[in-house]
Amino acid sequence: MSMLSAIHLRKEYANVVAVDDVSLNVEGGEIFGLLGPNGAGKTTTIRMIMNIIAPDRGEVQFKGRAFDETARNSFGYLPEERGLYRKNRLLNTIVYFATLKGMTVAEAKRRAYDWLKRFDLLAYYDRKVEELSKGNQQKVQFIISIIHDPALVILDEPFSGLDPVNQILLKDILLELKQRGKALIFSTHMMEQAEKLCDKICLISKGKVVLEGGLSEVKQRFGTNTVQLEFDGDGSFLSKVRSVEHLILYENTAEFEIGSQSGPGEILREIAQRVNVKRFELREPSLQSIFLKMVGHEG
Amino acid sequence: MTKAFTVARWEYIEKVKSKAFLITLFLMPIIMISFGVIPSLLASRPDKDSKIIGIIDLNGEIVQPLSKYLDERYKLPDGRPNYVLRTIQLSPDSNVNSAKISADSITTGGEIEGYLVINKSIMVDTTVDYHSLNVGNFRVTERLSKTLRDVVVEKKLLTQGLDPVRIKELTRQIDLRTIKLSKSGKEEESGFEQAFFSSYVFMMMMLFLVMTSGQLLVRSMLEEKSNRVIEVLMSSCSATDLMAGKIIGLSGLGFTQLGFWALIGIAISLKFAITLVSFTSALLLLVYFVLGYLLYAAIFVAAGSPVSTEQEAQQITSYLTIVLVLPIVLSLPIMQDPNSLMVKVLSFIPLLTPTMMAMRIPIQVPSVFEILVSISILFLSTIGAMWIAGKIFRTAILITGKRPGLHELFRLLRTP
Numbered sequence: 280m281s282m283l284s285a286i287h288l289r290k291e292y293a294n295v296v297a298v299d300d301v302s303l304n305v306e307g308g309e310i311f312g313l314l315g316p317n318g319a320g321k322t323t324t325i326r327m328i329m330n331i332i333a334p335d336r337g338e339v340q341f342k343g344r345a346f347d348e349t350a351r352n353s354f355g356y357l358p359e360e361r362g363l364y365r366k367n368r369l370l371n372t373i374v375y376f377a378t379l380k381g382m383t384v385a386e387a388k389r390r391a392y393d394w395l396k397r398f399d400l401l402a403y404y405d406r407k408v409e410e411l412s413k414g415n416q417q418k419v420q421f422i423i424s425i426i427h428d429p430a431l432v433i434l435d436e437p438f439s440g441l442d443p444v445n446q447i448l449l450k451d452i453l454l455e456l457k458q459r460g461k462a463l464i465f466s467t468h469m470m471e472q473a474e475k476l477c478d479k480i481c482l483i484s485k486g487k488v489v490l491e492g493g494l495s496e497v498k499q500r501f502g503t504n505t506v507q508l509e510f511d512g513d514g515s516f517l518s519k520v521r522s523v524e525h526l527i528l529y530e531n532t533a534e535f536e537i538g539s540q541s542g543p544g545e546i547l548r549e550i551a552q553r554v555n556v557k558r559f560e561l562r563e564p565s566l567q568s569i570f571l572k573m574v575g576h577e578g
Numbered sequence: 579m580t581k582a583f584t585v586a587r588w589e590y591i592e593k594v595k596s597k598a599f600l601i602t603l604f605l606m607p608i609i610m611i612s613f614g615v616i617p618s619l620l621a622s623r624p625d626k627d628s629k630i631i632g633i634i635d636l637n638g639e640i641v642q643p644l645s646k647y648l649d650e651r652y653k654l655p656d657g658r659p660n661y662v663l664r665t666i667q668l669s670p671d672s673n674v675n676s677a678k679i680s681a682d683s684i685t686t687g688g689e690i691e692g693y694l695v696i697n698k699s700i701m702v703d704t705t706v707d708y709h710s711l712n713v714g715n716f717r718v719t720e721r722l723s724k725t726l727r728d729v730v731v732e733k734k735l736l737t738q739g740l741d742p743v744r745i746k747e748l749t750r751q752i753d754l755r756t757i758k759l760s761k762s763g764k765e766e767e768s769g770f771e772q773a774f775f776s777s778y779v780f781m782m783m784m785l786f787l788v789m790t791s792g793q794l795l796v797r798s799m800l801e802e803k804s805n806r807v808i809e810v811l812m813s814s815c816s817a818t819d820l821m822a823g824k825i826i827g828l829s830g831l832g833f834t835q836l837g838f839w840a841l842i843g844i845a846i847s848l849k850f851a852i853t854l855v856s857f858t859s860a861l862l863l864l865v866y867f868v869l870g871y872l873l874y875a876a877i878f879v880a881a882g883s884p885v886s887t888e889q890e891a892q893q894i895t896s897y898l899t900i901v902l903v904l905p906i907v908l909s910l911p912i913m914q915d916p917n918s919l920m921v922k923v924l925s926f927i928p929l930l931t932p933t934m935m936a937m938r939i940p941i942q943v944p945s946v947f948e949i950l951v952s953i954s955i956l957f958l959s960t961i962g963a964m965w966i967a968g969k970i971f972r973t974a975i976l977i978t979g980k981r982p983g984l985h986e987l988f989r990l991l992r993t994p
Contacts, residue, residue, distance in 0.1 A: 329813040332976065348816060356813040362805030367592055375588045379581060379814040423810065 280343045282307045282462035283328065283431055288337035290323050297323040298334075299486040305462045305479075307430070310453065312477035312494075313466040314566075316574050320486040321466050322359065325433055328464070329356055341431070352381040355429035357421055359436045359466070365409040369400070372408060373423055380427035387426065394422040398448070414440055421449065425456070432456060433464040438472055450476065470567040480566070484574040498563040501572075505564040506543065508533045512554030520549055527568055534568055581815040585823025589798065590830045603835055607842050628658055629718065632666045632685065632693030634677050640696045641665055643729045652721060661721070664690060678709075685711060691718065700730065779843075780863055780936040781906050783836055788874045788902055789895075791832035795824060795875065796882035796891050799975060803886055808975055817972035825875045859939045862949065869956045870932030874902065876963035883967075884974035905933035912937055925952050928959035 283305040290298040298320040305311045315321050327334045330346050341350045364372055370391055377387035395401045398418045403411060411419065417440050425432055434453075438446050453476065457463060467473050473480065480497060482490035490497060508514075509532050518526055522538035523546065537543055547559050564572075593599055635641045645663040652660035666681045668674070674695070681693045692710025697703055706726060708719060728749060735745045802808040811820055878898060885891050912921050912934070925934040925944070931952050938944055944952075 326809075326976075331809060331812040332973065351814055351816075354813055356810060358806060358809040360806040360809075362807055364592075364801070364807060365805065366596070371592070375584075376810065376814065378584050379811070420810075 281305060281340075282342060283464075284340045284343075285324070285328055286338045286340065288324060288327050288334045288339070290320075290327060290332070291335050296486050298327070300337075301483065301486070301488055302337075303481050303488075303491070305431070305464060307460045307462050308457055309478045310457055310463045310465055310476050312473040312480040313464055313483065314468075314470070314473055314480055314570065315483035316468075319483045319574075321483055322435070323486075324483065325356075325435065325464070325466065329354055329433065352427065353430040355380075355424040355427065355432040357424040357432075357434045357437055361413075361417055361420055361440075363408045363416055363420060366407060368405055369395075369408060369411070369419060370404040373419065373426060376423045377426045380429075382427050390426050391422070394426060397452075398422065398445075414442060414445065417441060418445065425452075429461070431462045431464070433466070435466045436468070437465070438467070438469065470565065470570050474566040482570065482573055489573050490569070494566075495563075498566070498569070501564045501569055503561065503563050504537045505562060505568065506533075506535055506537060506546070507558065507560040507562060507565075508535070508550070508556070509558035510550070510554040510556050514554060516553055517550070520546060522546060525568060525572060527571065534565060536564070536568075581819040582823040582826065585811075585815065585820055586827035586830065589824055589827030593794070593828070593831050594834065599831070599835075603838055607839055624655055625660060626654075628654065628660060628662050629691040630662050630664050630689065631718075631722070632681050632690045633663050633696065634666045634668070634674065634681060634693060635696045636668075636674065636698045637696050637700045639733070640700060640726075640729060643732070644725060647725045647728060648721075651725065661718075666693060682709065685709065691715075694722065694726075701734065777909070777937045777940050780867070781909065781933050783840075784867060784870065784932060784936070785902055785906065787829070787832045787836055788871060788878075789899055790835065791825075791828045791871075792874060792878040792882075792898060793895050794828045794831065795878050796885065796895055798824060798828065799879075799882050800885055800888070800891050803975060812976070817975070818968055821879055821968055821971050825872070825879070829871065829875065859943060862943070863936060863939055865953060866932040866935045866956070869953070869960050873928060873956065873960040873963050874898075876960065876967040880963070880967040880970045883971045884977060886977065901929070905930050909933070909937060917942065922948065926955055928956050931956045 281304045283303075285301060285303045288298055288301045289296070301320070301324055303311070303313075313321055313324065323332070326332045327337075328339055330339065330351070339346055341353065344350075367375075370388070373391040373395075374384060374387045377391065378384055382390075392401065392404070395404055398421075400411075400415060400418060403415070408416060408419070421434075421437060424434065437449060437453075441449060453463060453465075465473065465476060474494070477494050479493050480491065481488055492500070508517075511531065514528055514531075514533055517523055517528060517533055517535070522541040524536045524538045526533060526535040537546060543559075543561055547556070550556055550559075633641055633644070641663060648661045648663065649659045654660050666677055668677050678695070681690075684690055685692055692708055692712070695707040695709070697706070700706065706723075708722060710718075712718075731749060732745055735748070736742065740748075802811065815823075878895075881894050881898060882891065885894055912918075912924075915921070917938070921934060921938065922944075924930050925938065925948065927934075935944070935949075935952065943949075
């Protein structure tokens with residue numbers, strides 16, 4: 280039995296279909312990547328899952344049962360658009376949200392202290408929220424989303440705005456939650472992060488699911504004729520090389536697919552004449568290139 | 579519903595602790611009291627020094643009696659005369675204008691308070707000119723005109739051949755001694771002023787409560803919308819709980835403020851022996867008060883939840899305030915005849931019921947039938963308004979940016 284099943288969800292606004300027949304299944308102990316370009320319908324889908332808005336059609340089941348109010352206490356949610364009550368004290372704010380999730384004040388306080396300590400925020404517990412830096416406020420919001428030990432956590436762009444040290448801390452906590460059997464839905468535009476963390480992905484575009492499945496299985500579906508290239512020099516010529524397709528070019532790295540006209544050996548030789556090749560690897564495509572391939576032309 | 583109380587507790591406790599709330603709580607009575615007390619204190623304060631009043635007496639027979647009367651009647655606390663007349667001499671050619679010019683200069687110089695110009699024809703005139711920098715000083719002008727009148731009347735009577743002793747007796751001053759009556763039971767209930775006063779207090783309380791909590795409601799929704807907390811809240815509790823919690827918590831805040839001020843008010847009114855209504859009437863008023871208040875709260879929620887900028891919030895609250903103030907504007911004509919058919923009909927319109935009843939109950943309690951019907955209508959409208967507000971709130975609270983039009987709001991009502 281899945282932790283969460285969304286079945287044929289549909290939501291229509293005044294003149295657009297925001298979500299059209301989206302179904303997903305998320306199991307406990309799994310990080311599920313909900314991916315898609317801006318305006319694809321991710322937030323609307325999440326809102327329907329959290330029962331913030333009602334779907335026009337379809338149903339959301341939590342642990343195999345239709346939604347009821349008590350299920351809310353098992354949900355944790357970090358929305359993409361961040362914010363907190365500015366004038367209120369840190370600890371009070373956290374305790375308020377925790378009690379709204381059904382915790383007692385005493386228990387909420389105890390756990391709030393633990394989490395504040397872990398995020399190195401203990402010194403601020405009696406400060407007003409507005410006195411904290413943006414990054415610290417974001418950590419507080421993350422604490423709010425998991426303090427009640429929810430079975431299902433939905434995180435919308437949790438890493439944005441965090442420095443590398445805190446990104447690692449957050450990643451560790453997410454993996455811990457996963458190990459403890461929680462279901463995590465992770466919504467992001469950052470394909471590299473999704474690639475590192477997700478077990479399963481679902482790519483939404485224009486309100487429809489365009490791609491879904493286990494991460495490695497999805498990648499294999501796209502074959503192993505993708506080249507990961509690392510080099511020194513000017514790579515701008517790559518776009519003109521024969522059989523180089525779907526090129527994504529950065530300063531010192533590039534990723535492309537090999538077309539049918541020539542083999543990898545030929546291409547490597549040609550590239551090696553122009554730049555200093557440090558790595559040339561033939562493998563399945565990155566999530567980034569899959570994303571671009573699926574929705575890139577539409578944007 | 580426990581979550582509604584969690585929300586209510588948060589809204590109440592966090593705001594009750596805020597500096598803004600405490601400042602208003604204590605500052606408001608101080609301001610109100612000082613507005614009521616200070617001006618009358620200032621006005622009744624005696625002068626410190628004698629005031630010198632110039633006089634250009636073209637008639638020639640006024641200075642002396644006027645000066646005498648002023649001396650007799652108005653004295654400073656230390657016994658010195660309050661007003662001293664100084665005759666402004668006419669130049670040999672009897673030019674009034676040159677006398678005025680010199681009087682003007684000593685007035686502006688601050689030497690004299692002002693000056694009177696008594697015409698030759700004072701006995702037939704109806705006015706006397708008083709020139710001063712400060713013509714707004716009612717006490718001076720009132721006393722001068724009163725004393726002058728007495729002088730002129732006495733002179734006229736003298737010319738009629740009346741005996742001076744008799745004149746004194748005929749024109750005897752009558753002073754009003756004011757005695758405050760303490761309440762003695764039934765009599766006051768029919769007193770128009772007191773009935774008016776308690777209705778008025780009731781309406782003001784209602785207006786105040788609706789305005790403050792209504793504004794707090796709109797602001798709190800706007801805040802949660804703009805800081806995006808709303809999504810987390812909506813994932814934690816149902817929209818109904820959230821809305822109910824807000825209404826309960828913020829009303830509690832309004833009631834706290836009102837209760838505190840009412841205590842001060844009761845203390846003051848006890849001192850001045852103002853009667854309030856009987857217990858049954860008070861209970862009845864309370865029912866109307868609570869229901870009416872909830873109806874307005876629902877309207878504030880419905881109108882305030884689609885709002886996403888400060889300016890819109892301002893607009894919405896001021897429109898709603900106008901609707902609120904309307905019954906109070908109507909109150910005076912209605913008070914003249916609280917049992918007229920028009921008033922009876924208006925009593926059944928839910929938005930007006932509480933204020934209409936507030937005006938009627940202290941004067942004459944309406945029939946049981948009227949009370950039951952009006953309460954039922956009000957109750958059902960309140961439930962209906964809450965239901966509609968809940969529908970709008972649930973979706974509109976998530977809308978940021980463009981405010982939804984009426985058409986869209988109706989669409990929201992149809993969604994399950």
